[in-house]
Each structure stands twice: as C-alpha cells, then as structure tokens.
Amino acid sequence: MFIAVDDTDSRDGMCTTFLATELIAEFEDYDLLDHPRLVRLNPNVPWKTRGNGAIVVTLGKGEKKERKIGEIGEEVSLFEGISKRKEDTFQRVKKVVEEWSEFDSEKTNPGFVIADKRPPRRFYEKAVRDVVELDEVLDYLDKEELSYKGYGEKRGLIGALSALSWTPEDRTYELLTYRRKEKWGEHRRIPEEDVIELDQTLKKTFDNYDHEEKKQAVAPNSPCPVLYGVRGEDPEELEKALNIIGGEVPERWITFLTNQGTDDHIQDLSLEEIKPWTSSKITGKVRSESDTIEGGHVFFEIENKKGKITAAAYEPTKGFRNVVKNLIQGDKVELWGGIRKDPITLNIEKMKILQLKNKIVKVSNPKCPECGRSMSSMGTDAGYRCKNCRTKADEDEAKRKKVERELNEGWYETPVSARRHLSKPLARLRDNDHSG
Numbered sequence: 561m562f563i564a565v566d567d568t569d570s571r572d573g574m575c576t577t578f579l580a581t582e583l584i585a586e587f588e589d590y591d592l593l594d595h596p597r598l599v600r601l602n603p604n605v606p607w608k609t610r611g612n613g614a615i616v617v618t619l620g621k622g623e624k625k626e627r628k629i630g631e632i633g634e635e636v637s638l639f640e641g642i643s644k645r646k647e648d649t650f651q652r653v654k655k656v657v658e659e660w661s662e663f664d665s666e667k668t669n670p671g672f673v674i675a676d677k678r679p680p681r682r683f684y685e686k687a688v689r690d691v692v693e694l695d696e697v698l699d700y701l702d703k704e705e706l707s708y709k710g711y712g713e714k715r716g717l718i719g720a721l722s723a724l725s726w727t728p729e730d731r732t733y734e735l736l737t738y739r740r741k742e743k744w745g746e747h748r749r750i751p752e753e754d755v756i757e758l759d760q761t762l763k764k765t766f767d768n769y770d771h772e773e774k775k776q777a778v779a780p781n782s783p784c785p786v787l788y789g790v791r792g793e794d795p796e797e798l799e800k801a802l803n804i805i806g807g808e809v810p811e812r813w814i815t816f817l818t819n820q821g822t823d824d825h826i827q828d829l830s831l832e833e834i835k836p837w838t839s840s841k842i843t844g845k846v847r848s849e850s851d852t853i854e855g856g857h858v859f860f861e862i863e864n865k866k867g868k869i870t871a872a873a874y875e876p877t878k879g880f881r882n883v884v885k886n887l888i889q890g891d892k893v894e895l896w897g898g899i900r901k902d903p904i905t906l907n908i909e910k911m912k913i914l915q916l917k918n919k920i921v922k923v924s925n926p927k928c929p930e931c932g933r934s935m936s937s938m939g940t941d942a943g944y945r946c947k948n949c950r951t952k953a954d955e956d957e958a959k960r961k962k963v964e965r966e967l968n969e970g971w972y973e974t975p976v977s978a979r980r981h982l983s984k985p986l987a988r989l990r991d992n993d994h995s996g
C-alpha cells in the first residue's frame with residue numbers, strides 16, 4: 561500500500577519529509593517495503609513553499625515481520641475486511657497529517673492519497689514539468705475510488721498523486737536527519753570541517769559543500785525539523801555521513817529515494833513552445849553582451865531561427881555570473897533553466913558553451929594613405945576620415961587583433977547554494993550521461 565502526502569508545511573516550520581517519519585512510526589505494525597520517496601515537482605510553480613517536494617511511503621507485508629493487518633478482517637467477509645482495512649488506514653493517516661500539518665498558513669493546503677497501485681506515470685511527468693489542474697487529479701482519484709483527503713484548497717492532492725505515480729528512470733538518495741523538537745527553530749551548528757571531510761571521503765555524494773562560497777550546503781536555513789541532509793547515489797554510503805558529521809546529535813534519520821539531481825523537469829522545447837512555469841533547454845546565439853542591473857542580476861539575449869529570449873543569471877548564482885558576463889555576441893550556447901513570467905525570462909541553471917566566437921578588438925585607427933596621420937572615427941561602424949586631407953577609409957581598415965577568450969567551450973553550472981533540487985549536477989551529468 562502506498563501513502564502519499566503533500567503540502568503540509570509553511571515557511572514558518574515543519575517539513576513534509578518529517579511527516580513521513582511520523583507515518584512510518586504510526587504504521588509500525590506494517591513493514592516499510594521500500595525507501596520512502598521524496599519527489600520534487602515543478603520548481604517553477606508559484607505556490608510552492610520551498611522545494612516543491614511530496615512524500616510517498618510504501619507499507620505492506622515484508623519478509624521480516626508477521627502481517628498483522630490480516631487479523632482485522634478475520635471475523636468478517638473478505639469484502640468487509642478490505643473496507644475496514646481501508647477505513648482504518650485512512651483514519652490513521654488522517655490523524656498523522658492533521659497532527660503535523662501547519663494549518664495556520666493560507667499557503668498550506670494538505671492532501672493525502674492511499675492506493676494499492678501506482679497511478680500512470682503521466683501524472684508525474686506533467687507535475688514535474690508543467691502545471692497540473694486539481695480537477696484532473698480529482699477525476700482520477702474518484703474514478704479509481706482511491707482513499708484520499710484534501711484540506712483547504714486541496715492542492716496538496718496534486719503533489720500527492722503525482723509523487724505516487726513516479727517510477728524512477730534516474731534516481732538519487734537523500735539521507736535526512738531531524739532535530740529534537742526543542743531545537744526546532746534554533747540556529748544549526750554544523751561543523752564546517754566535518755562537511756568538508758564528508759565531501760572528500762564519500763565520493764558518491766554531491767552538493768554537500770559550496771566551494772565557491774566556502775559554506776556548507778547540507779543544512780537548510782528554514783526553521784524546519786531537518787538538521788542536515790546528504791545527497792548521493794548509494795544509500796549505504798550515505799549512512800556513513802552519520803559518523804562524520806558531529807555537533808548536534810539528530811533525534812532520527814531516514815534515507816529517501818528521490819528524483820533530486822535528475823533534470824527530470826527539463827524539456828526540449830522550441831522558443832515557440834516555451835511557456836511560463838516550465839523548464840527547458842534552448843540553444844541559440846548570444847545577441848549582445850550582458851547587462852548587469854541593480855542587485856547584481858545579469859541578463860542577456862539569445863536567438864535562434866524560432867525567435868529570441870532573455871536569459872538571466874540572478875545574484876545568488878554568484879561567480880556563475882562572471883561566465884555570463886564574458887559571453888560575446890555570436891557565441892553559441894545551450895541554456896538549461898526555468899521559464900519565468902512577465903517578462904518571459906529563462907532563469908539559467910546550467911549552460912553548455914557550444915562555440916566561442918573569436919574576440920577581435922581594435923588596436924588603432926587606420927593611417928591616412930595620403931598623409932600618414934591617424935584617421936578619426938566617424939561613429940560606430942561608420943568608417944574613418946582623415947581630418948587633414950579628408951580621405952575616407954572603411955571600418956575594416958582599422959588595425960585589429962584577436963584576443964584570448966577567458967572562457968572555454970563546455971559546461972558551466974550555478975554554484976551548489978543556488979542550485980535547484982532537481983538540477984543534475986555536472987558531476988552526475990558526466991558520470992551518467994553520454995549524450996552531452
């Protein structure tokens with residue numbers, strides 16, 4: 561049986577992943593048949609609280625424990641046994657969700673779904689890449705007669721059903737540790753040297769430390785119950801983190817199977833097809849050098865046969881902005897990122913420089929063929945004229961030289977602390993993907 565929950569937290573506290581641990585504790589008479597799942601959905605939906613994550617817990621009869629749930633239906637017919645089990649499960653999930661959801665926030669609209677089989681993967685595919693309407697989800701839940709409950713605007717049902725329908729094509733794991741309740745909201749003290757050691761020794765982990773900003777990236781900044789989370793490819797290796805990171809002792813921990821770091825949100829849309837709140841890769845040529853606005857956000861335009869789009873490297877992307885600032889007109893790039901609205905802008909997550917244009921700079925104006933004096937410019941691209949004898953010369957007669965570019969062709973990514981949960985780090989891209 562699968563139990564999926566979403567939208568239980570507010571910015572002021574709690575975390576849907578913590579609720580997963582409470583669900584597992586509530587159903588201690590069942591076996592946990594799989595890693596609980598932490599499924600990130602479309603990072604561009606405007607109503608997300610933080611990382612747009614939903615959870616799924618898989619419970620049932622395992623090899624190690626007796627299946628106690630069968631006893632419920634012993635005295636009744638099979639049909640009544642099933643409906644009693646359904647009702648009992650529903651009430652127990654409801655109790656946990658209601659106890660641990662932040663109902664005081666308008667933005668919190670929890671939902672949970674209980675099912676015996678996974679819904680079609682299309683729900684996940686749409687929810688991770690696009691916007692899903694609540695009606696599509698309610699129609700499915702009713703048609704399949706699933707146990708579910710939505711609170712407030714019931715939006716959490718979208719995330720719950722979509723997370724339930726995720727069957728991994730690519731996957732990673734995250735070990736999450738949680739604090740004792742009295743510590744919630746207190747400043748976290750994670751020894752930086754421990755995170756550096758972890759980063760160096762656990763080779764299949766990623767996004768632990770921001771080497772550019774020189775700060776740890778395992779602990780969140782929000783007042784939620786999470787102490788730290790470590791991401792990686794191998795759940796067994798992740799458990800070693802518990803012996804490396806010292807300081808505050810976690811009260812509990814669990815390893816989730818996740819779609820983090822998979823790029824599942826990225827589509828291959830043309831400039832005619834893109835729309836706000838989706839994510840895509842777009843190839844094009846740089847139209848002009850970048851502009852930096854107040855606040856340190858950097859913008860430039862790219863174009864291809866289908867049109868043009870503004871691309872942005874916002875201030876939190878720190879040193880990545882220097883890469884963008886060094887692009888020149890004519891460079892060919894592939895940009896990966898989310899599409900923002902008003903105006904339509906591609907928020908870059910990573911970039912592949914496909915071709916660098918030669919950078920030619922003017923060294924000096926041409927010499928007058930009559931008198932040998934240096935000629936004067938008549939304006940941008942307007943050519944030259946000798947002030948002495950009025951002789952004219954074309955723009956390309958100036959003396960120019962090719963200068964070394966400060967960039968190389970290849971991949972560049974935003975720093976760890978500005979990275980989206982779903983973005984595949986280049987280290988993973990290189991290990992697993994041979995297309996680029």
Ligand code: ATP
Pocket residue numbers: 566567568569575576577601602605607608609610611612613614667668669686687688689690691692693714715716717718719720
């Ligand atoms: P946290 O990371 O702290 O768990 P969150 O960022 O996951 O919080 P939620 O509180 O889960 O944010 O809010 C996201 C809401 O958006 C949920 O109600 C979810 O069902 C809904 N949602 C997620 N993806 C989509 C989508 N593609 N289309 C429409 N609604 C979506």
